[in-house]
Amino acid sequence: MFVKNLLPAFLAIGSVAAQSGCTFSTTTINSQAEATELASCRTVKGTVVVGSKSGADIDLTGPREITGDLIIRKNSQLENFHSSTLESVGGKFEITNAIKILTLNFPKLTSVDEIEWVTLTALNSLTLGPLNRAKSIRLSDTSLQDLDAFSLSSVSNLKLDNNARLTKYSSDLSTLEGQLIIQANGLNLEVDLPKLIWANEMAIANVTKFSIPQLQVVNGSARFDSNFFETFSAPNLTHTEKGDISFVGNGYLNNMTFPKLTDINGGLLVANNTGLDRVTFFPKLQRVTGAIKLRGNFTEIKFPELSIVKGAVDVSSTADIKKSCDKLSESAPREQGGDGSFEGVFSCTANNDKANEDTDGSTSDSGQVDSGDEDDENSASGVALNAALFGLVAVAAFASAL
Structure with missing residues (x-):
């Protein structure tokens, strides 16, 4: 089984399907079959990593909450990443150097501690809850044309850079507690x-x-x-x-x-x-x-x-x-x-x-x-x-x- 470092109490149950909460340090998903094994975990207490050999499509539907990080790094296969149930990520939602991702579809995701999406050169479709709570956001080197999926009133740090197709950004932010950096995005x-x-x-x-x-x-x-x-x-x-x-x-x-x-x-x-x-x-x-x-x-x-x-x-x-x-x-x-x-x-x-x-x-x-x-x-x-x-x-x- 792909799940590592499970707590003894979880093992005693003998089935992921019976759990409202699944606890482990880090879980790595390398296929849709392994993602499906989390389908009955309402809360994932730990960090989820999508491995570099995940395949083109990963559906993480099932969990409503990930208490740790959600991470994708150096993945050259993934094209569509989605979940119809995920509502919050307690840590960082990080995607870096995933050059084939076209679509991120998380229609119920409203809360993330930090977003860092860097070098997603093909990403042109984004659906979020919309997202209304995040401490820090960095979007760099994507093909996004708008940021309508974000609906934030307050954020600590916001960096938008090298998003070549981004030509309009409108936000209801009322306070910026850290730094706002906007540079080298779309013309006009x-x-x-x-x-x-x-x-x-x-x-x-x-x-x-x-x-x-x-x-x-x-x-x-x-x-x-x-x-x-x-x-x-x-x-x-x-x-x-x-x-x-x-x-x-x-x-x-x-x-x-x-x-x-x-x-x-x-x-x-x-x-x-x-x-x-x-x-x-x-x-x-x-x-x-x-x-x-x-x-x-x-x-x-x-x-x-x-x-x-x-x-x-x-x-x-x-x-x-x-x-x-x-x-x-x-x-x-x-x-x-x-x-x-x-x-x-x-x-x-x-x-x-x-x-x-x-x-x-x-x-x-x-x-x-x-x-x-x-x-x-x-x-x-x-x-x-x-x-x-x-x-x-x-x-x-x-x-x-x-």
């Missing part, structure tokens, strides 16, 4: 999160639309790189708790609106968005506890309410922004002739043909003005950003861990 991907109020970390790339009309707070950082949207709006965002806001390399972007944003408890980076000619979209911004770095084709820069910047302010444009530089210089450190609203080094450069080439968030020093005897010109030329600027290390670590 539109993301709509109409009920999202609170998010921890966001890294968004290669999308054509990103709608967050109700978002009020970002606990960590929000990073938007290499997108295709022309406009971006966060009409209800008021502050970041401890993170940064970053827009880099969004070549079609020509307008942004942040009408209620007052505090960025981190840094602000706007760079190499070649269609963006004005930085006038922070009318209420009062405080930035990190650094500000602006690079682009700006003709005008205004921060009418900005009164405190703890880090450096480093601005450069390909256009003539002398008037904007003169206005910003009024807030420079006292050592540079300003009123001290900017506590770090202030630098503002106009007519710089290479302004769009310097787009990283690296750090050269603390951003504080040297109180020694070096001349003001040398002090002002330092490019200074916070060492923690934009949380790039944290985002990269999360992405690689998934």
